[in-house]
Amino acid sequence: MKISVHAVGRMKAGPEKLLADRYFERFAKSGPAVGLEFGGIAEIAEG
8 A cells, every 4th residue: 555645735844854764765665565655745736
């Protein structure tokens, strides 16, 4: 199964972005072991 994140707006630099990046990296590494693939992040412009 391929998992993608689609979000409206862009995450600003800061602790939340660092945490999200770390979780996405961990998911990309451990997901294949349970049949999951990280499809990436799509940021959609607001408005």
